[in-house]
Amino acid sequence: MKTRYSFGGDEHIFVEVDEEMSLNAFFKSLSMTNAVRESQIKGVTEICPANASFQIKFDPDVIHPDDMLKEIKSLETAAEKADSTLNTRIVEIPVYYQDPWTHETLMRFRERHQDPNSTDIEYAASINGFSTVDDFIAAHSGAPWFVSMVGFVSGLPFLYQMVDRPRQIEVPKYLRPRTDTPKLTVGYGGCFSCIYSVRGAGGYQMFGVTPMPIFDPKQETSYLKDFMCFFTPGDIVKWKPIDRDEYDANVADVDAGKFVPRMADVSFDLAEFNTDMNSYNAKLEEALNGH
Amino acid sequence: MxxxxxxxxxxxxxxxxxxxxxxxxxxxxxxxxxxxxxxxxxxxxxxxxxxxxxxxxxxxxxxxxxxxxxxxxxxxxxxxxxxxxxxxxxxxxxxxxxxxxxxxxxxxxxxxxxxxxxxxxxxxxxxxxxxxxxxxxxxxxxxxxxxxxxxxxxxxxxxxxxxxxxxxxRRAPGNPAELRVLPGLYWHRITDQAGRNFFEDEWKVAPEADRMGYRFRGGRPMEFVERKQPFGAGSDPSNIVDGCYSYGSIQVPGGTEPIVLHRDAVSGGGYFMLGTVISADMDLIGQLQPHTPSKFVKVDMETALQARRDRHALLDQVRAALD
Structure with a gap:
């Protein structure tokens, strides 16, 4: 990992912790952004953590960009040595894979796709060496995921799967971005899953849809009354495959204000996780299931 | 009322x-x-x-x-x-x-x-x-x-x-409009020649220009420095591991049409950016019509900061005139 600093004009500093994605890079980015927040440097206006990088927006009328750069660089060594631990939560997100709405959309944009003769999930399964879509879904929903970034548009989470490199799923983005994506589509691009928080343009492959809103500017959804965005970086997610009946029942519960996302508070330790990922993930799931 | x-x-x-x-x-x-x-x-x-x-x-x-x-x-x-x-x-x-x-x-x-x-x-x-x-x-x-x-x-x-x-x-864009740019972010991803072309070429505002971002077309396509794409970035040479975008940052998906992000910017994504329009020139972008000829002008940080001070001074003059 080699950290690279650059100015984004006169109001931003962009810090690339690593060119490639890894949990180590994510944790270093997270601890550096936490350090920036705690050090309360005058002039900082936005602190935005991303997957393997982060960005600080500042007011150059308050602090010279060179001085801001020095302040941020001075936090790097300490952040590197910091314990990679996190008090967070694990959340179960229901996913109706291969639903009719993303299917209709992906058929409409077939000429923008690498493989016009298959669906997005068939294509993803095949290029990642799975013989069936069911096997692929089992892998996608098998191990949990870190929310490694929130952004693009309102409250949209990027998720990175908590498995070692050989088990990582990788897919390209559409050849040309779509002009439409159904709201709450579970998508995939590069090594990241995402949930489209609102309807709109998008370039990620589309695998399914969740019945659970994750952004509500009106704050009417029962679990979004305190804040309109559901996710923050560091959340852990476990996908739960559901069928049409369960999807419909969940949607009805959301509409009735009765839907309660299943979740549990957990602490995460990167070193322990790296020692034995499978059993660490199993422990996280036990917490979710209340054991 | x-x-x-x-x-x-x-x-x-x-x-x-x-x-x-x-x-x-x-x-x-x-x-x-x-x-x-x-x-x-x-x-x-x-x-x-x-x-x-x-x-x-x-x-x-x-x-x-x-x-x-x-x-x-x-x-x-x-x-x-x-x-x-x-x-x-x-x-x-x-x-x-x-x-x-x-x-x-x-x-x-x-x-x-x-x-x-x-x-x-x-x-x-x-x-x-x-x-x-x-x-x-x-x-x-x-x-x-x-x-x-x-x-x-x-x-x-x-x-x-x-x-x-x-x-x-009063302030209005010239013709061609000149937008001052501080190179940076993922500038190293394009070749020296592509970097020179970007500032030499005359661009035109594309019809896809809104509060999220302004697209430009008409310049030469960009060549990238060859590399093995990093894990997680995606296969196109213009792709990066999804990161944050700066306001005013210039992304060039596929190396063809630069997009300058504006006030309703997407906050991040997977395209490299070659630099950022300086804060003093962001207002001007809001006054560009589609098809307006535009030039990107390379500047350094001190020029960007001086331009920002000039903008503040202009605003102070307006305040004084209306006081």
């Missing part, structure tokens, strides 16, 4: 100076694309510079005022009419209850800013009244204004006629 919308125009939104502090959740700052014009319009009608007004793009709205007030229109050159009678831009206009403000066709620039004394007083969301339509936030139910809307205003009569921003203090 308020405004009845007879005709909304093309995409007229309520904006103020924006909603900082939520970019880490993908909620951009929003607010007036041309903040200078918004501030000037507010000053003319005696408001705080950050009061909410209307931003109208390419086509003006038709508005009826339900109480006596003062109105000002700054920004693009679009003939202004009060009950059919032509009135001057960059000036305060006394309006009687029941009078109707309308506009003729746009001459130059792209966006007008309409301030009304007392400001537009729709509820604030996350500390701002700015409309962010993609997230359905702010403004009127998170959308552009529509015919039949009644917009509430602060409702004082304001200073009336007679105030104006001197002509030499």
């Amino acid at each position: 308020g405004i009845k919308v007879h005709n909304p125009g093309l995409a007229t939104t309520i904006q103020d100076l924006g909603r900082p502090g939520y970019f880490h959740l993908g909620i951009p700052i929003s607010g007036a694309m041309d903040r200078f014009a918004m501030r000037a319009a507010n000053m003319l009608v005696g408001n705080d510079e950050g009061a909410a007004g209307l931003e109208a793009v390419f086509m003006g709205p038709e508005l009826e005022f339900t109480s006596d007030c003062t109105v000002a229109v700054c920004g693009a050159d679009m003939p202004i009419k009060l009950d059919g009678e032509e009135r001057a831009g960059w000036s305060s206009i006394a309006v009687k209850a029941g009078q109707v403000l309308s506009f003729d066709f746009l001459k130059t620039g792209a966006r007008i800013y309409i301030a009304v004394s007392g400001g537009i007083t729709v509820p604030e969301y996350l500390g701002s009244r700015s409309t962010y339509a993609i997230g359905a936030l702010g403004g009127v139910d998170g959308r552009p204004i529509a015919a039949g809307d009644d917009l509430p205003t602060g409702g004082d009569a304001g200073p009336g006629d007679g105030r104006g921003v001197p002509e030499n203090l």
Whole structure:
């Protein structure tokens, strides 16, 4: 990992912790952004953590960009040595894979796709060496995921799967971005899953849809009354495959204000996780299931 | 006390100076694309510079005022009419209850800013009244204004006629428009030749130009420095591991058409950026029409900071002129 600093004009500093994605890079980015927040440097206006990088927006009328750069660089060594631990939560997100709405959309944009003769999930399964879509879904929903970034548009989470490199799923983005994506589509691009928080343009492959809103500017959804965005970086997610009946029942519960996302508070330790990922993930799931 | 919308125009939104502090959740700052014009319009009608007004793009709205007030229109050159009678831009206009403000066709620039004394007083969301339509936030139910809307205003009569921003203090893009750029971010991804071409070529604003970003076309395609794509970045040489985007940053998907992100920017994504338009020139982008010839001009940080100081000084002169 080699950290690279650059100015984004006169109001931003962009810090690339690593060119490639890894949990180590994510944790270093997270601890550096936490350090920036705690050090309360005058002039900082936005602190935005991303997957393997982060960005600080500042007011150059308050602090010279060179001085801001020095302040941020001075936090790097300490952040590197910091314990990679996190008090967070694990959340179960229901996913109706291969639903009719993303299917209709992906058929409409077939000429923008690498493989016009298959669906997005068939294509993803095949290029990642799975013989069936069911096997692929089992892998996608098998191990949990870190929310490694929130952004693009309102409250949209990027998720990175908590498995070692050989088990990582990788897919390209559409050849040309779509002009439409159904709201709450579970998508995939590069090594990241995402949930489209609102309807709109998008370039990620589309695998399914969740019945659970994750952004509500009106704050009417029962679990979004305190804040309109559901996710923050560091959340852990476990996908739960559901069928049409369960999807419909969940949607009805959301509409009735009765839907309660299943979740549990957990602490995460990167070193322990790296020692034995499978059993660490199993422990996280036990917490979710209340054991 | 308020405004009845007879005709909304093309995409007229309520904006103020924006909603900082939520970019880490993908909620951009929003607010007036041309903040200078918004501030000037507010000053003319005696408001705080950050009061909410209307931003109208390419086509003006038709508005009826339900109480006596003062109105000002700054920004693009679009003939202004009060009950059919032509009135001057960059000036305060006394309006009687029941009078109707309308506009003729746009001459130059792209966006007008309409301030009304007392400001537009729709509820604030996350500390701002700015409309962010993609997230359905702010403004009127998170959308552009529509015919039949009644917009509430602060409702004082304001200073009336007679105030104006001197002509030499107004700001408009040149032809070709010049946008100053600080190279950086992922500049190293393109070859030296591609970097030179970017600044040499004349670009034109593409039709895909809105509050989220301005696309340009007409320059030569870019060549990338060869590399094995890093894990997680995706296969196209213009892809990076998804990261944060700066306001004003210039991404070039596929190496063909640069996109400059503006006030309703997406907060991140997987395309490399070659640099950033300096903060002092962001307002100018809001006044560019499609097909406007444009040049990107390479500058260093000290030039960017001096330009920013110049902008502040200009604003101070407007404040002094209207004091």
